[in-house]
Amino acid sequence: MTVQTEAVAELRPLSLAEVNSLASLTLRACRKYVVGAEILPVLLEHMAHDFGVLCEGGRTEFRYSSAYLDTPDLLTYRQHRQQRRRRYKIRTRSYLDSDLTMLEVKLRGARGITDKRRVPHDGEPGELTPAATAFLHEVLDEYGAAPPQPLRVSAVTDYRRTTLVALAGDERVTCDTGLVCRHGERTAAMRDDLVLLEVKTRTATTRTERLLHRHGVRPVSFSKYAAAVAVTDPRMGGNRWKRVLRRCFDG
Template structure:
């Protein structure tokens, strides 16, 4: 039997769900995240279980959106190592570009002592996705110091990018949402690693971690997984130990097609880690 294409399935789910506008999406900058990796057929079952209790985000006429994120790290991959070692105080820094509307943002994701995720961001429309402006450096430095008591590393540069499509489902009865990602491709200017086309990466985001969707997934026999797009991308592209992400890495990314594309020489130069690059 041919595998279902998760991207096509999500487009169909989004097309028939009730729609809500961006103003009705709970922001949830401080939240509990739970991630799941499911087959396209399981996603179809989940959508049927949720029914019209959940709506889909619509902006303009679009319900499925393309995202591109560029992650920053030190030359020795400090933030990757902090996550691999499960440090209680850690962070990730990225620019995120909403290719179908929504502009570009600089996002700082913080993990504190209580295990919650706290995301801070600033608009970044006027800057390159691969550069840190003076304002960005000040924002990151001040936030890390005040929130995690961490000193910002002196050397940060673009390490890799991830591209994918996303459908966002909104719980109509409470402050929760579910992001559904398909078509992931990780690339660093030298190699690339695409994800399997028949899988969906789900992320349940809620204030207390008790969203309806988590209960439905448990009923379907699906359990949360430990995964970070950035960390599995680093492990795959640089052949580094993945530790607790290894089961997801082996299942999600396709080793048979990894390293099959070579971006331009200009892109190769831009993705090498280096000292802070400041846009004046």
């Protein structure tokens, strides 16, 4: 499935600089929705006059690959599964269409706010270079957490993303398709008739979300990293995501 429809082509094209200027939203609330193909045209029609779409080199869909770093006993996965109030995820994210990789730490803040810290990465995906190690220590020390040791690549997720941005700057909606999760030697692919939407905002429920609610779509607890581990290895205790994982991944 792809979101490259005529409706997307009608949206105002925005450069990355414009997107970041309008709605960088590195400190935000993030709610996730799993939607079927029939919802997308309705959603995009709703956005026609108030949203733009990230567009670079004529492209509005981009390939992403994230390598998640965790301890051998999956400390950060277990913190997420247990819904710890203070938790974080560490990853490198590669933008495959622009040959750029970033090192990112996503911190869980007060009232469920996500605080994402990131810097350009000077190594291979998932590699802990001296600069990456220094950045992790700086961010986690400020957060009041000891950097976990040792860290290694524990899962990889690949997908395609289209980014929609409210021209008012108060909302960003990412549309992810073609998600493939890898954990160890196991691989799982998300059903191709579904889209994972992430609504990023600093406000309460947005207009986009109210439209989704009217069509019976409710937010779900979904983490690409948690999915990569839980759906490929049931022994890891992913019961709290069981319903959404069953819907998203065949078998």
